[in-house]
Amino acid sequence: MNNIVNLPSYLEQSDAVRERFERIKQREVILEVKNLGKTYKTAKGEVTALKDVNFKTHRREFVCIIGPSGCGKSTLARILAGLESHTSGEVLVDGKPVNGPGRDRGMVFQGYTLFPWLSVRRNVMFGLEMNGSLREEAAREADLWLELVGLEKFANAYPHELSGGMKQRVAIARALVNQPRVLLMDEPFGALDAQSRAKMQQHLLEIWRNVDITIVFITHDLDEAIFLADRILVLKAHPGEVQELIEVPVPRPRSAQQYVSPEFLATKARLESLIHPPTPPVDEQAEAVKPRMIRFVNVEDNVE
Numbered sequence: 572m573n574n575i576v577n578l579p580s581y582l583e584q585s586d587a588v589r590e591r592f593e594r595i596k597q598r599e600v601i602l603e604v605k606n607l608g609k610t611y612k613t614a615k616g617e618v619t620a621l622k623d624v625n626f627k628t629h630r631r632e633f634v635c636i637i638g639p640s641g642c643g644k645s646t647l648a649r650i651l652a653g654l655e656s657h658t659s660g661e662v663l664v665d666g667k668p669v670n671g672p673g674r675d676r677g678m679v680f681q682g683y684t685l686f687p688w689l690s691v692r693r694n695v696m697f698g699l700e701m702n703g704s705l706r707e708e709a710a711r712e713a714d715l716w717l718e719l720v721g722l723e724k725f726a727n728a729y730p731h732e733l734s735g736g737m738k739q740r741v742a743i744a745r746a747l748v749n750q751p752r753v754l755l756m757d758e759p760f761g762a763l764d765a766q767s768r769a770k771m772q773q774h775l776l777e778i779w780r781n782v783d784i785t786i787v788f789i790t791h792d793l794d795e796a797i798f799l800a801d802r803i804l805v806l807k808a809h810p811g812e813v814q815e816l817i818e819v820p821v822p823r824p825r826s827a828q829q830y831v832s833p834e835f836l837a838t839k840a841r842l843e844s845l846i847h848p849p850t851p852p853v854d855e856q857a858e859a860v861k862p863r864m865i866r867f868v869n870v871e872d873n874v875e
C-alpha cells in the first residue's frame with residue numbers, strides 16, 4: 572500500500588486484470604518499434620526528438636502514449652504513420668518495415684480533416700474509391716462503417732452540419748473503412764468540450780470492442796489515457812525517451828465510476844509523478860518563474 576495517500580500500488584493487479592494481460596501478451600505482435608530515434612537538424616544544431624524508443628503492441632491491444640510537451644509524441648505519431656522519416660531503428664507492422672503511409676495504418680488527428688465539399692458518406696468512401704473500389708461497393712462499405720459509429724442517419728449530411736464529436740466519428744469510420752491493422756490517433760478529442768470528449772471516449776471503446784483493431788492513441792490527458800488504455804507508454808522530454816510502460820490495473824469494461832477507484836487513482840498518481848515531478852523548493856521556484864510584470868492599474872487596494 573502507498574502509505575501517504577492510502578492507495579494501492581499501481582503495480583497491483585486483480586486476478587482478472589493479470590489474466591487479461593497474459594492473454595494479450597500471447598496474441599501476435601502487430602506493431603513493433605525498435606530502437607527508434609529521430610534527430611532534427613536545425614539552425615541551432617541537432618535536436619534529438621526521440622531516442623531509443625522500444626515497444627510492441629499486440630493484436631487488439633489499446634496503447635496510449637503520454638508525456639510532457641516536447642517529448643516527441645507528435646514526432647512518434649508522424650513516424651508511425653509514415654509521414655516522417657526516422658534517423659535510427661525501425662517500425663514494423665506485421666513484421667514489415669514502415670517506410671511511408673500505408674493502408675495498414677489508419678489515422679485520426681485532432682484537427683478535423685474531413686473534406687468539407689463531400690458528404691459524410693463520400694468522405695468515408697474516398698479512400699476506397701482511391702484504391703479502386705467501384706462507387707456502389709464503396710458506398711455499401713461506407714454505410715456499414717457509418718452504422719458502426721452511429722452516424723447512418725447523417726450519411727448525406729456535410730461536415731459543417733456536424734458537431735465536433737460527430738466529425739471525429741466520421742474520421743474514425745473513414746480510417747476504419749480501409750480495414751487497417753493499426754489505428755493511430757493523435758489527440759483526436761483534444762478540440763472537444765469535456766462532455767463530448769467523455770462521450771467519444773466511451774464510444775471509441777465500444778467501437779474497439781466490435782472491431783479487430785489495435786489502437787495507438789496519443790494524448791496529454793492522464794485521465795483519458797487511464798480510461799482508455801491497456802498499457803500506457805510514458806515518454807520523457809529532451810530527449811524523448813521511454814520512461815515506463817505501465818499496465819493499467821483498472822478492470823474492463825470501463826465506466827465513468829472508475830475514475831475514483833483506488834486502482835485508477837493509484838495509476839494517476841504514478842503518471843503525475845512521472846510527468847510532473849515534484850516542484851523545486853518555493854524560493855527557487857519564485858526566482859525561476861517570477862516574471863517582471865508591468866502594472867496597468869494604479870489603485871491602492873490590491874485584489875488579493
Ligand SMILES: Nc1ncnc2c1ncn2[C@@H]1O[C@H](COP(=O)(O)OP(=O)(O)OP(=O)(O)O)[C@@H](O)[C@H]1O
Nearest residue numbers: 611613618619620639640641642643644645646647
Ligand atoms: N520539424 C522540426 N524541426 C526541428 N525540431 C522539431 C521539429 N518537430 C519537432 N521538433 C522538436 O522535437 C521535439 C519533440 O517535438 P514534438 O512536437 O514531437 O513533441 P510533442 O510531445 O508532440 O509536443 P507537444 O505535446 O507540445 O505537441 C521538440 O523539442 C521539438 O522542438
